Amino acid sequence: MNISNGVAMIIWVGIFLNLLLILALVYFIYDIFRLFTNAEFRQCPPYVPSFGRQKDIIIERTSALLADSSKQMQVLDPGCGTGTLLIKLAKKFPEHRFVGIEWRKTTAAIARLRTRKIKNIEIIQDDMFNQSFSNFNIIICFLMQPLMARFGEKLKQDCKPGTIVFSNSFYIPDEEPAEKIETDGVYKFKDVYVYRY
Ligand SMILES: C[S@@+](CC[C@H](N)C(=O)[O-])C[C@H]1O[C@@H](n2cnc3c(N)ncnc32)[C@H](O)[C@@H]1O
Structure with a gap:
Protein backbone atom coordinates (compact mmCIF):
# COMPACT_ATOMS: atom_id res chain seq x y z
CA MET A 1 0.00 0.00 0.00
CA ASN A 2 1.49 3.39 -0.95
CA ILE A 3 1.35 6.48 1.31
CA SER A 4 -1.58 8.18 -0.43
CA ASN A 5 -3.66 4.98 -0.14
CA GLY A 6 -2.80 4.78 3.57
CA VAL A 7 -3.84 8.41 4.13
CA ALA A 8 -7.09 7.85 2.22
CA MET A 9 -7.84 4.80 4.36
CA ILE A 10 -7.23 6.75 7.59
CA ILE A 11 -9.57 9.50 6.33
CA TRP A 12 -12.31 6.94 5.52
CA VAL A 13 -11.94 5.27 8.93
CA GLY A 14 -12.16 8.74 10.52
CA ILE A 15 -15.31 9.56 8.54
CA PHE A 16 -16.85 6.20 9.50
CA LEU A 17 -16.11 6.70 13.21
CA ASN A 18 -17.51 10.23 13.11
CA LEU A 19 -20.68 8.95 11.42
CA LEU A 20 -21.06 6.35 14.18
CA LEU A 21 -20.64 9.08 16.80
CA ILE A 22 -23.25 11.29 15.09
CA LEU A 23 -25.64 8.32 14.88
CA ALA A 24 -25.20 7.62 18.61
CA LEU A 25 -25.82 11.30 19.38
CA VAL A 26 -28.97 11.41 17.22
CA TYR A 27 -30.26 8.25 18.94
CA PHE A 28 -29.57 9.79 22.35
CA ILE A 29 -31.40 13.04 21.43
CA TYR A 30 -34.32 11.00 20.01
CA ASP A 31 -34.49 9.08 23.31
CA ILE A 32 -34.66 12.34 25.29
CA PHE A 33 -37.30 13.68 22.85
CA ARG A 34 -39.47 10.58 23.34
CA LEU A 35 -39.17 11.07 27.08
CA PHE A 36 -41.06 14.35 26.72
CA THR A 37 -43.53 13.36 24.02
CA ASN A 38 -44.51 9.77 24.74
CA ALA A 39 -46.28 8.91 27.99
CA GLU A 40 -45.44 5.19 27.76
CA PHE A 41 -41.81 6.05 27.19
CA ARG A 42 -41.81 8.37 30.20
CA GLN A 43 -42.56 5.33 32.34
CA CYS A 44 -39.46 3.67 30.94
CA PRO A 45 -36.29 5.16 32.39
CA PRO A 46 -33.66 6.07 29.78
CA TYR A 47 -30.44 4.11 29.56
CA VAL A 48 -27.88 5.52 31.96
CA PRO A 49 -25.38 3.04 33.38
CA SER A 50 -24.86 2.95 37.14
CA PHE A 51 -21.96 5.12 38.16
C1 LIG B 1 -30.92 3.82 34.27
S1 LIG B 1 -30.69 2.40 33.21
C2 LIG B 1 -29.84 1.31 34.30
C3 LIG B 1 -28.99 0.27 33.61
C4 LIG B 1 -28.31 -0.74 34.53
N1 LIG B 1 -29.26 -1.38 35.43
C5 LIG B 1 -27.22 -0.12 35.35
O1 LIG B 1 -27.43 0.07 36.56
O2 LIG B 1 -26.18 0.20 34.80
C6 LIG B 1 -32.38 1.79 33.19
C7 LIG B 1 -32.64 0.78 32.10
O3 LIG B 1 -33.93 0.20 32.36
C8 LIG B 1 -34.54 -0.08 31.11
N2 LIG B 1 -35.98 -0.20 31.35
C9 LIG B 1 -36.82 0.79 31.68
N3 LIG B 1 -38.08 0.34 31.84
C10 LIG B 1 -38.03 -0.99 31.60
C11 LIG B 1 -39.00 -2.02 31.61
N4 LIG B 1 -40.28 -1.79 31.90
N5 LIG B 1 -38.59 -3.27 31.35
C12 LIG B 1 -37.30 -3.54 31.07
N6 LIG B 1 -36.32 -2.59 31.02
C13 LIG B 1 -36.68 -1.33 31.31
C14 LIG B 1 -34.14 1.10 30.24
O4 LIG B 1 -34.24 0.79 28.88
C15 LIG B 1 -32.70 1.36 30.70
O5 LIG B 1 -31.78 0.70 29.89
Whole structure:
Protein backbone atom coordinates (compact mmCIF):
# COMPACT_ATOMS: atom_id res chain seq x y z
CA MET A 1 0.00 0.00 0.00
CA ASN A 2 1.49 3.39 -0.95
CA ILE A 3 1.35 6.48 1.31
CA SER A 4 -1.58 8.18 -0.43
CA ASN A 5 -3.66 4.98 -0.14
CA GLY A 6 -2.80 4.78 3.57
CA VAL A 7 -3.84 8.41 4.13
CA ALA A 8 -7.09 7.85 2.22
CA MET A 9 -7.84 4.80 4.36
CA ILE A 10 -7.23 6.75 7.59
CA ILE A 11 -9.57 9.50 6.33
CA TRP A 12 -12.31 6.94 5.52
CA VAL A 13 -11.94 5.27 8.93
CA GLY A 14 -12.16 8.74 10.52
CA ILE A 15 -15.31 9.56 8.54
CA PHE A 16 -16.85 6.20 9.50
CA LEU A 17 -16.11 6.70 13.21
CA ASN A 18 -17.51 10.23 13.11
CA LEU A 19 -20.68 8.95 11.42
CA LEU A 20 -21.06 6.35 14.18
CA LEU A 21 -20.64 9.08 16.80
CA ILE A 22 -23.25 11.29 15.09
CA LEU A 23 -25.64 8.32 14.88
CA ALA A 24 -25.20 7.62 18.61
CA LEU A 25 -25.82 11.30 19.38
CA VAL A 26 -28.97 11.41 17.22
CA TYR A 27 -30.26 8.25 18.94
CA PHE A 28 -29.57 9.79 22.35
CA ILE A 29 -31.40 13.04 21.43
CA TYR A 30 -34.32 11.00 20.01
CA ASP A 31 -34.49 9.08 23.31
CA ILE A 32 -34.66 12.34 25.29
CA PHE A 33 -37.30 13.68 22.85
CA ARG A 34 -39.47 10.58 23.34
CA LEU A 35 -39.17 11.07 27.08
CA PHE A 36 -41.06 14.35 26.72
CA THR A 37 -43.53 13.36 24.02
CA ASN A 38 -44.51 9.77 24.74
CA ALA A 39 -46.28 8.91 27.99
CA GLU A 40 -45.44 5.19 27.76
CA PHE A 41 -41.81 6.05 27.19
CA ARG A 42 -41.81 8.37 30.20
CA GLN A 43 -42.56 5.33 32.34
CA CYS A 44 -39.46 3.67 30.94
CA PRO A 45 -36.29 5.16 32.39
CA PRO A 46 -33.66 6.07 29.78
CA TYR A 47 -30.44 4.11 29.56
CA VAL A 48 -27.88 5.52 31.96
CA PRO A 49 -25.38 3.04 33.38
CA SER A 50 -24.86 2.95 37.14
CA PHE A 51 -21.96 5.12 38.16
CA GLY A 52 -20.18 6.63 41.14
CA ARG A 53 -20.33 5.57 44.76
CA GLN A 54 -23.83 4.06 44.44
CA LYS A 55 -22.57 1.64 41.82
CA ASP A 56 -19.65 0.63 44.08
CA ILE A 57 -21.99 0.17 47.05
CA ILE A 58 -24.32 -2.12 45.09
CA ILE A 59 -21.38 -4.17 43.80
CA GLU A 60 -19.79 -4.37 47.26
CA ARG A 61 -22.99 -5.28 49.10
CA THR A 62 -24.10 -7.83 46.49
CA SER A 63 -20.60 -9.33 46.40
CA ALA A 64 -20.63 -9.75 50.17
CA LEU A 65 -23.93 -11.67 50.00
CA LEU A 66 -22.73 -13.83 47.10
CA ALA A 67 -19.40 -14.61 48.73
CA ASP A 68 -21.25 -15.69 51.86
CA SER A 69 -23.62 -18.09 50.14
CA SER A 70 -22.81 -21.77 49.69
CA LYS A 71 -25.86 -22.35 47.47
CA GLN A 72 -26.27 -20.90 43.99
CA MET A 73 -27.85 -17.43 44.16
CA GLN A 74 -30.03 -15.93 41.43
CA VAL A 75 -29.42 -12.24 40.82
CA LEU A 76 -31.72 -10.07 38.70
CA ASP A 77 -31.15 -6.63 37.19
CA PRO A 78 -34.55 -5.52 35.83
CA GLY A 79 -33.70 -2.76 33.36
CA CYS A 80 -30.15 -4.04 32.99
CA GLY A 81 -29.09 -1.58 30.27
CA THR A 82 -25.93 -2.88 28.63
CA GLY A 83 -25.15 -5.10 31.62
CA THR A 84 -22.80 -2.82 33.55
CA LEU A 85 -23.59 -4.26 37.00
CA LEU A 86 -24.22 -7.84 35.92
CA ILE A 87 -20.97 -8.24 33.98
CA LYS A 88 -18.88 -7.09 36.91
CA LEU A 89 -20.62 -9.46 39.31
CA ALA A 90 -20.90 -12.47 36.99
CA LYS A 91 -17.18 -12.44 36.22
CA LYS A 92 -16.39 -12.30 39.93
CA PHE A 93 -18.87 -15.05 40.87
CA PRO A 94 -19.04 -17.72 38.13
CA GLU A 95 -20.83 -20.06 40.56
CA HIS A 96 -23.90 -17.81 40.81
CA ARG A 97 -26.48 -16.99 38.11
CA PHE A 98 -27.31 -13.54 36.76
CA VAL A 99 -30.29 -12.39 34.70
CA GLY A 100 -30.90 -9.03 33.07
CA ILE A 101 -34.20 -7.86 31.61
CA GLU A 102 -33.98 -4.96 29.16
CA TRP A 103 -36.91 -3.39 27.32
CA ARG A 104 -35.01 -1.43 24.66
CA LYS A 105 -34.05 -3.71 21.75
CA THR A 106 -30.77 -1.99 20.86
CA THR A 107 -29.65 -1.78 24.48
CA ALA A 108 -30.53 -5.45 25.05
CA ALA A 109 -28.62 -6.38 21.87
CA ILE A 110 -25.53 -4.56 23.16
CA ALA A 111 -25.91 -6.32 26.53
CA ARG A 112 -26.11 -9.70 24.73
CA LEU A 113 -23.04 -8.86 22.69
CA ARG A 114 -21.08 -7.83 25.78
CA THR A 115 -22.11 -10.95 27.71
CA ARG A 116 -21.88 -13.52 24.89
CA LYS A 117 -18.86 -15.25 26.46
CA ILE A 118 -20.07 -15.09 30.06
CA LYS A 119 -21.86 -18.37 30.69
CA ASN A 120 -23.67 -17.38 33.90
CA ILE A 121 -25.50 -14.33 32.48
CA GLU A 122 -28.81 -14.41 30.62
CA ILE A 123 -30.23 -11.29 28.97
CA ILE A 124 -33.98 -11.22 28.31
CA GLN A 125 -35.34 -8.57 25.96
CA ASP A 126 -38.76 -7.72 27.39
CA ASP A 127 -40.77 -5.41 29.58
CA MET A 128 -39.83 -6.38 33.14
CA PHE A 129 -43.52 -6.31 34.09
CA ASN A 130 -44.10 -9.34 31.83
CA GLN A 131 -41.49 -11.39 33.69
CA SER A 132 -41.64 -13.00 37.11
CA PHE A 133 -39.20 -11.93 39.82
CA SER A 134 -40.10 -14.89 42.02
CA ASN A 135 -36.93 -16.96 41.43
CA PHE A 136 -34.45 -14.35 42.55
CA ASN A 137 -32.56 -13.95 45.80
CA ILE A 138 -31.07 -10.54 45.01
CA ILE A 139 -32.47 -7.77 42.82
CA ILE A 140 -30.28 -4.83 41.84
CA CYS A 141 -31.76 -1.90 39.96
CA PHE A 142 -31.33 1.66 38.74
CA LEU A 143 -34.67 2.87 37.40
CA MET A 144 -36.48 6.20 37.70
CA GLN A 145 -38.75 7.67 40.37
CA PRO A 146 -42.02 7.63 38.28
CA LEU A 147 -41.66 3.87 37.80
CA MET A 148 -40.98 3.05 41.44
CA ALA A 149 -44.59 2.78 42.69
CA ARG A 150 -45.44 0.17 40.04
CA PHE A 151 -42.08 -1.53 40.56
CA GLY A 152 -42.73 -1.67 44.33
CA GLU A 153 -46.11 -3.35 43.74
CA LYS A 154 -44.44 -5.95 41.51
CA LEU A 155 -41.77 -6.65 44.10
CA LYS A 156 -44.43 -7.11 46.79
CA GLN A 157 -46.36 -9.47 44.56
CA ASP A 158 -43.45 -11.53 43.17
CA CYS A 159 -40.60 -11.65 45.66
CA LYS A 160 -40.14 -14.75 47.77
CA PRO A 161 -39.34 -14.27 51.46
CA GLY A 162 -35.69 -13.39 51.92
CA THR A 163 -35.24 -11.52 48.62
CA ILE A 164 -33.04 -8.43 49.00
CA VAL A 165 -33.40 -5.44 46.70
CA PHE A 166 -30.77 -2.75 46.18
CA SER A 167 -32.15 0.29 44.39
CA ASN A 168 -29.74 2.87 43.06
CA SER A 169 -31.01 6.41 43.79
CA PHE A 170 -34.77 5.78 43.68
CA TYR A 171 -37.07 4.69 46.49
CA ILE A 172 -40.38 2.86 46.64
CA PRO A 173 -43.05 5.35 47.70
CA ASP A 174 -44.80 4.62 51.01
CA GLU A 175 -42.44 1.78 51.84
CA GLU A 176 -39.86 2.05 54.58
CA PRO A 177 -36.49 0.74 53.31
CA ALA A 178 -34.65 -1.72 55.53
CA GLU A 179 -31.69 0.57 55.06
CA LYS A 180 -30.81 3.83 53.30
CA ILE A 181 -27.13 4.13 52.42
CA GLU A 182 -26.31 7.78 51.88
CA THR A 183 -23.61 9.04 49.52
CA ASP A 184 -22.60 12.52 48.43
CA GLY A 185 -23.59 11.83 44.79
CA VAL A 186 -24.92 14.47 42.44
CA TYR A 187 -28.50 15.76 41.99
CA LYS A 188 -30.98 12.91 42.61
CA PHE A 189 -28.35 10.25 41.97
CA LYS A 190 -27.35 9.82 45.55
CA ASP A 191 -28.48 7.10 47.89
CA VAL A 192 -28.90 3.36 47.75
CA TYR A 193 -32.15 1.96 49.17
CA VAL A 194 -32.25 -1.58 50.53
CA TYR A 195 -35.54 -3.51 50.78
CA ARG A 196 -36.04 -6.94 52.31
CA TYR A 197 -39.01 -9.18 51.54
C1 LIG B 1 -30.92 3.82 34.27
S1 LIG B 1 -30.69 2.40 33.21
C2 LIG B 1 -29.84 1.31 34.30
C3 LIG B 1 -28.99 0.27 33.61
C4 LIG B 1 -28.31 -0.74 34.53
N1 LIG B 1 -29.26 -1.38 35.43
C5 LIG B 1 -27.22 -0.12 35.35
O1 LIG B 1 -27.43 0.07 36.56
O2 LIG B 1 -26.18 0.20 34.80
C6 LIG B 1 -32.38 1.79 33.19
C7 LIG B 1 -32.64 0.78 32.10
O3 LIG B 1 -33.93 0.20 32.36
C8 LIG B 1 -34.54 -0.08 31.11
N2 LIG B 1 -35.98 -0.20 31.35
C9 LIG B 1 -36.82 0.79 31.68
N3 LIG B 1 -38.08 0.34 31.84
C10 LIG B 1 -38.03 -0.99 31.60
C11 LIG B 1 -39.00 -2.02 31.61
N4 LIG B 1 -40.28 -1.79 31.90
N5 LIG B 1 -38.59 -3.27 31.35
C12 LIG B 1 -37.30 -3.54 31.07
N6 LIG B 1 -36.32 -2.59 31.02
C13 LIG B 1 -36.68 -1.33 31.31
C14 LIG B 1 -34.14 1.10 30.24
O4 LIG B 1 -34.24 0.79 28.88
C15 LIG B 1 -32.70 1.36 30.70
O5 LIG B 1 -31.78 0.70 29.89
